[in-house]
Amino acid sequence: MKSKKHLRYFIPLLIIISFSLLVTSGLKIKGVLADKHMDLFTFVSSLSTPQVSVNELQSGQLKPVILVDVRSQKEYDLDRIGNSILIPLNDIESGAAIQKIRDIVQSNTHPDQKMPTIVLYCKVGGDRSFKAYKELEKTGLNFVVLSGGIKGWRQVVPDKNDATVLAPITPLAN
Template sequence: MGLFDFIFGTQKRLVEDYLKNGALILDVRTQREWDAGHIEDSIHIPLNELNEGVEEIKKLNKPVITCCASGVRSAKAAKFLNLNNIEAINGGGWVNLKKKL
């Protein structure tokens, strides 16, 4: 097993564990990006609106897997959610995340 297999295999198992625990998928891309395609049953809150939506996410009382186009914005979103006492991980780019589902 190579380093990349180890890293990405671990990420896949983490996503699977979160999903087993009822995690929701939060897409933080722009409306235009969301409209072009997204993961079915995911929630859409653009990163620049996440501050206003954090209480709504807390009320759902579920772990969160964030996603965006490449993983940069979703990493920021996961960190923000963690700082607000919401269990969250970065799922990376939505297309790759969809393949893991």
């Protein structure tokens, strides 16, 4: 009889603790989503998206690379990584940019050279980069997302150093 009395208090306590943990972890996920400007679906799909850090990119591990900025024209005009190519997410989602990307890859690949890795970036390596990746992964080309986006890049590389850093890894770094 005593164990039933304890059980009566234990189950509600267990429910309260479980609910508290769920709310707390939900707030953490919500914070991550807000920081990256992502909806839940994009966040979940981002977990399986290949990413590259600024340091990995600088080290030449993915050489050769082509940088593609998926932000707006206005954002691109304010700051961009070297001579990255602007292909806004809207153009990618509409399908209008697929052939443009194929042409860029073809014109920057020599017969004796391996296929370049296309590095997609947005402001913080968030929503737009991951959405672009999901649209483009069907093309068969090699894509990755730059972790931290241009904001993460700028924390490591000042704009005056873009050309120097990119010269060894990209054919478009002038």
